[in-house]
Structures are given as structure tokens and as C-alpha cells.
Amino acid sequence: MSIAAHGAPPGRPGPPLWLLLELTYRCPLHCVFCYNPTDMSHLGRELDTGEWLRVLREARALGAVQLGLSGGEPLVRDDLTAIVAEAHRLGFYTNLTTSGIGLTEERLAALKEAGLDHIQLSFQDSTRAMNDFLSSTRTFDVKSRVAALIRKYRYPMVLNVVIHRLNIDHVEEILAMAERLGAEYVELANTQYYGWAWLNRARLLPSREQLRRAEESTRRFRERLGSRMRIFFVVPDYFETRPKPCMKGLGRIFLAISPDGVALPCHAARMLPGLSLPSVREASIGSIWYDSPAFNYYRGEEWMKEPCRSCPQRSQDFGGCRCQAFLLTGDAANADPVCALSPHHHLVTRIVEQAASEADGEHPLIFRDHRAPRAAG
Amino acid sequence: MMEGLSETSRPAIGHGFRLQWESVQDAHVLLYPEGMVKLNPSAAAILTRCDGLRMLADIISDLERTYSAEGLGEDVLAFVRLALERNWLELRQ
Numbered sequence: 489m490s491i492a493a494h495g496a497p498p499g500r501p502g503p504p505l506w507l508l509l510e511l512t513y514r515c516p517l518h519c520v521f522c523y524n525p526t527d528m529s530h531l532g533r534e535l536d537t538g539e540w541l542r543v544l545r546e547a548r549a550l551g552a553v554q555l556g557l558s559g560g561e562p563l564v565r566d567d568l569t570a571i572v573a574e575a576h577r578l579g580f581y582t583n584l585t586t587s588g589i590g591l592t593e594e595r596l597a598a599l600k601e602a603g604l605d606h607i608q609l610s611f612q613d614s615t616r617a618m619n620d621f622l623s624s625t626r627t628f629d630v631k632s633r634v635a636a637l638i639r640k641y642r643y644p645m646v647l648n649v650v651i652h653r654l655n656i657d658h659v660e661e662i663l664a665m666a667e668r669l670g671a672e673y674v675e676l677a678n679t680q681y682y683g684w685a686w687l688n689r690a691r692l693l694p695s696r697e698q699l700r701r702a703e704e705s706t707r708r709f710r711e712r713l714g715s716r717m718r719i720f721f722v723v724p725d726y727f728e729t730r731p732k733p734c735m736k737g738l739g740r741i742f743l744a745i746s747p748d749g750v751a752l753p754c755h756a757a758r759m760l761p762g763l764s765l766p767s768v769r770e771a772s773i774g775s776i777w778y779d780s781p782a783f784n785y786y787r788g789e790e791w792m793k794e795p796c797r798s799c800p801q802r803s804q805d806f807g808g809c810r811c812q813a814f815l816l817t818g819d820a821a822n823a824d825p826v827c828a829l830s831p832h833h834h835l836v837t838r839i840v841e842q843a844a845s846e847a848d849g850e851h852p853l854i855f856r857d858h859r860a861p862r863a864a865g
Numbered sequence: 866m867m868e869g870l871s872e873t874s875r876p877a878i879g880h881g882f883r884l885q886w887e888s889v890q891d892a893h894v895l896l897y898p899e900g901m902v903k904l905n906p907s908a909a910a911i912l913t914r915c916d917g918l919r920m921l922a923d924i925i926s927d928l929e930r931t932y933s934a935e936g937l938g939e940d941v942l943a944f945v946r947l948a949l950e951r952n953w954l955e956l957r958q
Contacts, residue, residue, distance in 0.1 A: 503889050505901065551889030554901060581883060581896035606881065606898040644881060646898070 501787060503551030504743035504777050507580075508755070509540065511568070512560040512747050516589050521650050521692060523683040524560065525758055532748035532769075537567040539768065541574050543745055546773035548578040552743070555580040560747065563590040569598045576603025585610060585648075588634035600641045607638055608675075611649040611662075628665065635669040647671040651702065652679045652692035653843070659702040663709045663719065671717055676706065678724035682756040682811055695844035699727060726836050730801070731808025731824035738786035738810060743777060751776045753783055756811040760820050786810060791821050795829045875957040876924075876945055877917030882953055884912055895953055902953075911944055917957045921945065 512534055513524050525531070535543070544555075555575050562568055563586055575582050583606045584599070611631070638645050647666050649655075655662065659676065666674045678699075681689045694702070706721045713719075725732050735742045738753040745751055749768040750758070757763060766780040777783055785791060789802060796807040807813070808824020816825045817832045825832035878884050883896045893909035895902040904912065910931070914924045925938050948954040 551887065553887060553894065553896065554899060556899070579885060581898075581901075583899055605883070605896075608898075642880070644898070 501739060501778065502741065504547060504773075505552060505741045506554045506556070506743070507544075507547045507552040508556040508558060508742070508744040509543070509571070510559055510744060510746045510755075511540070511557060511562045511565045511571070514564045515559060515561040515587075516564070517561070517587060519650070519684065520688045521652055521679045521685040523680060523685060523755055526683055526687060531746075532750075532767075534747045535745075535749050535768070537570055539749065540567070540571050543768050543773060544571070544575050544578055544580070547743065548580060550774055550777060553580060555582050556585065557582065558585040561587055561589060563595070569595075569602050572599055572604050573602035576605075581605050583608065587611075588631060591634050591637065593637055596637050596641055606646075607643050608646045608648050609634060609638065611647060632669055635671070639670060644673065645669065645671045646673040646675070648675045648677060650679055651676050651694075652685075653694040653698065654692065656694045656698045656702045660705040660709075663705065663717075667709075667713065667717055673718050673720070675720045675722065676702070677720075677722045680724075681726070681815070682759070686815060689839070690842070693724065693726060693839065693843040696727065696840065697844065699723065725809075725812075725826045726840055728826055729828035729833075731805050731812075731827045733805045734809035734812075734824070737806040739777075739783045740787070743773070751780075751783075753786065754809075754811065757782075759811055760814055762820075793819075793821050793823070795831075796823045799829065869956055870921075870942075870946065870949065872920065872922040872925075874921045875917050875919060876915040876921060876949075876954045877957050878912065878915060879952040879955045884909075908944065911941055912948070912953070915945075915954055 513528055513531070515522075515524075557568070557571070562584060565571070568584075572582055572584075582604050584604055585608045588609050609631070635645055635647075647669065649662055649666075651659070656678075662676070663674065678694075679685045679692050681693070685692060703721060703723075706719055709717070710719055735754045738757075742754065743751060744753075744755055744757075745768060746758070750765045751768060751773075752758065752765060758765065763782045763785060765782050766776045768776070771780065786806075789797065792802065792807055796802050799807075805824075805827075808827055810820045810824075812824050812826065813822045814820035816835050822832065823830040825836050827833060878895075881897060884893060885896065886892075887894050890903060893904045893913065895904060895912065910928060911924070914927060919927075921942075925941050928941060929935055929937050945954060949956070
């Protein structure tokens with residue numbers, strides 16, 4: 489998101505401007521690229537409506553203003569409308585990320601009435617659903633019905649498609665389909681390798697050549713459609729030489745609350761070792777944001793190692809992604825190995841080279857399964 | 866859209882955008898899908914007057930009266946153009 493990180497004075501972090509509620513990990517889909525945790529067996533029960541409303545009120549009082557509602561599939565929560573209504577009343581700008589499954593006209597009318605500001609329709613699965621999508625069958629029917637509803641209720645039609653090796657050669661068909669759906673914005677977001685996507689990385693990372701062809705297709709669509717359909721193409725960062733400024737720095741603007749109330753400085757932070765993540769069941773949002781060791785740990789530059797510690801880029805990219813550093817190097821305080829200055833950068837270049845040569849048969853795809861967390865109550 | 870800009874235009878906050886005061890930031894902000902612009906006081910003074918009812922000429926004279934200034938027209942127009950380009954504003958003729 490494009491909230492500027494305000495130059496808060498050292499010592500006192502700015503407010504958590506961007507609040508993400510992962511309302512549930514429950515989901516009707518089984519996406520191989522899902523970033524949700526791969527082991528959900530030890531998660532606590534979901535927050536109930538009253539707990540979510542308290543989170544909203546406390547965060548808003550601190551200055552949170554952008555609200556993301558995601559999951560899992562947030563529509564499986566039957567209190568979604570009540571949560572949106574309270575968020576709107578408090579002055580949040582509300583953004584819903586959904587697969588559209590379960591979005592009836594009745595439901596959308598109620599969400600609109602409750603003050604929902606924005607919807608991002610995600611396009612999901614890589615295999616069955618992608619085939620459906622590309623062959624214009626069942627999934628396309630669901631998506632076009634939902635897309636028409638979204639337009640009817642005067643929302644911009646924003647489509648997000650996760651891209652990976654199994655569908656990247658179909659970017660042209662995907663964009664043609666998006667055009668038929670009446671999309672105004674399309675985000676072709678290359679998979680980020682966390683959670684289920686990390687398990688499936690060997691099957692999902694495209695080759696450099698595939699990436700080049702997809703970018704070329706995207707360019708042709710942009711030329712033809714101009715501002716009628718704006719296309720964002722997010723390159724997988726494994727192909728970059730500078731790291732992404734992950735979350736614009738941990739603990740600077742972004743606060744996620746997971747379904748069981750655990751507060752996270754980034755979506756994937758559960759994996760970071762040694763972080764004792766606080767829960768909204770035990771602490772206020774204010775004490776979590778300002779005082780908890782987990783949210784303070786990666787603030788500032790004390791935690792950095794070389795080459796980040798003396799790098800002139802450190803205040804722009806914050807050393808990249810902590811989770812990626814941990815997954816690839818085993819130490820979350822290392823430079824994100826995507827960075828060409830990292831002594832571990834060869835790990836990333838080797839993975840990219842392997843992506844070009846590996847046969848798919850060597851790694852079975854692991855579908856997200858439904859040893860699902862329990863519902864509230 | 867821009868060709869239509871004149872003193873009789875009635876600019877309004879663009880569809881999907883929301884303008885509001887944020888006391889924690891001590892500023893007006895413009896909110897849009899997954900993003901936010903923190904406004905400086907002069908931008909806020911202009912945008913808070915763009916309600917889709919008032920004509921640009923009236924907005925300019927109101928600003929000149931409020932801030933005891935003259936000849937603000939050009940600056941206001943330049944900002945409104947920029948805001949239209951970014952879809953922060955839309956025109957209701």
C-alpha cells in the first residue's frame with residue numbers, strides 16, 4: 489500500500505496506520521500459493537465479534553485509518569457486515585479482499601449499506617480453478633457474476649491474480665479474461681514464497697524466460713487498453729537485486745491481527761524465531777504496538793548486521809524481508825538474500841537457476857488442506 | 866475531463882476517495898483503496914471546499930476572504946488540475 493511512513497522521531501514509533509484483520513483462516517479454497525500458516529493445529533479459537541470490535545476501537549483511537557479485511561475467506565464470517573459497519577462508523581477506510589465465493593447480491597448490498605469502501609476480487613487456484621478460468625467454465629461464471637455485482641454497486645472492479653510457474657504462460661489469456669470481466673485494475677502478483685507457497689516453491693517459481701514473456705504480454709495489453717484497464721505486474725523478488733522495503737519496516741505502519749488474536753508486525757511473522765507475539769486477548773492494541781518486545785525488536789537499526797548496518801540504503805529498504813532472511817539463511821537478522829550485497833545472495837540466484845531446469849515431476853504440489861482452525865464460540 | 870475545467874465547474878471529491886480529519890496526524894488526509902495522502906493545510910483548505918455544490922469561482926473567493934489574500938485563482942486552479950489528474954477530484958458541471 490502507498491501509505492508513506494512518516495518520519496517519526498527515533499524512540500517514538502508512529503501510529504499503526506494500516507490495520508489488517510485476518511478474520512479467519514477458514515477458506516473454501518485450497519490454493520498452493522497461500523501464505524497462511526501451514527500448520528494450523530495449534531492455533532487458538534477465532535476472535536468473536538465483540539473481540540474484533542474492541543480491536544477496531546482501540547486501533548482507531550491510536551490513529552489506524554486504513555483497514556484490510558482478509559483471511560482466509562472473510563465472507564465465511566457471518567459477522568462481516570457488523571465488523572464493516574463498526575469500522576465505517578469509527579472512520580476507517582475499509583478494504584475487503586475476497587475470492588467472491590459466497591458473495592451474493594444480498595450480502596453485497598448489506599456490506600455497501602454498512603459502508604464498505606473497496607473490494608479486491610482475487611483469482612485463486614492454480615490448477616482446477618485456473619483451468620476452469622481459462623476454459624471459461626464454472627469459475628468464470630462465478631467470477632463474472634461477482635464482477636457484475638461489484639460494478640452494479642459502484643465499486644471499482646479490481647482483480648488480483650497470483651502468478652506462478654503453472655499459470656504464467658497464460659498471462660495473455662488471463663488478461664483477456666480480465667478484460668471480459670470488465671476489470672479496471674488488474675494486479676498480476678507473482679507469488680511470494682511463504683507458507684504453502686514456500687513448501688511449493690520448486691513448483692511455483694517461474695524461469696527468467698517465462699517472466700520475460702509474461703512482461704512482454706503485459707506490455708502489449710497496456711498499449712492496447714491504456715487507462716481502461718490498468719495492469720500492475722509485480723515481479724517475484726527472487727529476480728531482483730535490491731530487497732523490497734518489507735512492510736516499510738516492521739513496526740512502522742503495519743499491524744496485522746490473526747484469526748486467534750495474535751498480533752503480527754507482518755503477515756508471515758509467526759515463523760520468526762524468538763519473537764514472543766502478543767495477543768489481543770491479553771493486551772491492549774496500544775501496549776502491543778508501543779511496548780511489546782515483539783513489535784520493538786525490528787524497529788530502528790540495532791538488530792541489523794553487516795552489510796545492512798553500514799549500508800546507505802538501510803533507511804529505504806530496512807534490510808528487506810525478515811521472514812525471507814530467516815527462511816533462506818536461517819537467521820532473521822541477516823540481510824534479505826535477495827539483495828545483491830548480501831553474502832547469501834548466491835542462494836537466491838541458485839534457486840532461480842534451478843527454476844529454469846527442474847522437472848515438475850520431482851516435487852509434488854502440496855495443496856493447502858483443511859485441518860482448519862476452529863470457528864469462534 | 867480536464868478540458869471542462871472552468872470557473873463554473875463544481876469539483877467534488879473523487880469517487881472512491883474520502884477526505885477526513887485525523888487528529889492523531891494533526892492533518893486532513895485523503896483516503897483511497899489501500900492508500901492515504903496526508904494533506905498540507907492549503908491543499909486541505911481547497912479540498913474541504915470541493916463539495917460538488919460550490920462553483921470553482923466561489924471556492925476561490927471564499928479562500929481569498931478566509932485567508933485575507935488576493936489573486937489565489939491561479940494557484941487554486943493549478944492544484945485543482947493536479948487533483949483532477951490524480952482522481953482526487955472529479956467535476957460536476
